Amino acid sequence: MLLSLMNQPMNAHDENSCKIDRRVIKAIIIDMITAKYDTSAISIEWTISELLRHPRIMKHVQDELERVIGMNRMVEETDLANLTYLGWVIKESFRLHPVAPFLVPRESMEDIEINGYYIPKKSRVMINYWAIGRDPYVWSDNVKEFYLERFINNNIDLKEHDFQLIPFGSGRRGCPGLQLGLTTVTYVLAQLLHCFDWVLPNGMLPNDLDMSEKFGLSMPRAKHLLAMPTYRLLG
Numbered sequence: 001m002l003l004s005l006m007n008q009p010m011n012a013h014d015e016n017s018c019k020i021d022r023r024v025i026k027a028i029i030i031d032m033i034t035a036k037y038d039t040s041a042i043s044i045e046w047t048i049s050e051l052l053r054h055p056r057i058m059k060h061v062q063d064e065l066e067r068v069i070g071m072n073r074m075v076e077e078t079d080l081a082n083l084t085y086l087g088w089v090i091k092e093s094f095r096l097h098p099v100a101p102f103l104v105p106r107e108s109m110e111d112i113e114i115n116g117y118y119i120p121k122k123s124r125v126m127i128n129y130w131a132i133g134r135d136p137y138v139w140s141d142n143v144k145e146f147y148l149e150r151f152i153n154n155n156i157d158l159k160e161h162d163f164q165l166i167p168f169g170s171g172r173r174g175c176p177g178l179q180l181g182l183t184t185v186t187y188v189l190a191q192l193l194h195c196f197d198w199v200l201p202n203g204m205l206p207n208d209l210d211m212s213e214k215f216g217l218s219m220p221r222a223k224h225l226l227a228m229p230t231y232r233l234l235g
């Protein structure tokens with residue numbers, strides 16, 4: 001598809017605008033690859049960490065996978081829409097462990113006053129999404145708990161409508177890979193949890209798992225997760 005745009009102006013209404021050449025195509029592909037791998041891997045690692053800390057929730061996820069898919073075949077992409085409980089787990093994991101804690105910096109286009117704060121035009125604006133995910137005024141007092149029930153009986157979704165849960169950002173600069181990223185994370189998690197049982201190494205107890213974050217533009221675990229799988233499907 002990108003090749004079919006080769007040598008076309010970026011703005012169809014302006015012949016003199018920058019042309020899409022090999023260099024631009026290469027930059028777009030590199031952007032997509034780098035934006036995809038780390039984000040998906042970080043999300044998967046945090047979610048499995050939370051499940052290892054909460055064996056009861058891990059068991060519910062595996063029960064759902066067993067009920068929806070059975071134990072004789074592997075998860076397929078068409079199964080993902082039926083994994084409601086796993087969907088709540090992923091939302092809760094994104095609430096506590098956003099991949100991009102400050103999203104991407106914005107610049108204000110106009111002077112504006114919000115809640116008594118004056119923000120001049122052309123200010124750099126950072127959105128502390130990490131703090132929104134842990135704000136008791138937004139999520140109630142059990143904000144530090146991994147508590148999926150907060151998503152039952154409401155329509156809070158990850159698709160930029162609900163500003164308390166925007167792990168893919170929002171608006172014009174929101175993540176263009178939302179659908180692909182969410183499908184990848186759900187698919188990989190479903191396969192890892194369906195095919196394998198997971199335990200912490202050396203008899204480590206769930207509460208002893210170190211959940212420290214490495215703070216930066218993205219927010220992975222400070223130390224990679226170490227966990228041991230055992231195959232669980234039949235045949």
Ligand code: HEM
Pocket residue numbers: 031032033035036039040043099100103104105167168169170171172173174175176177178180181182185
């Ligand atoms: C779990 C997976 C992913 C997460 C959590 C994620 C999260 C984000 C976030 C928070 C932003 C900044 C949005 C904002 O500030 O409003 C972003 C931007 C971006 N993402 Fe993703 N992303 C994921 C997967 C992907 C994938 C699969 C692709 C492409 C194949 C992708 C491509 C991009 C690009 C190109 C931008 C920059 C957009 C811009 O600046 O206009 N992301 N992503």
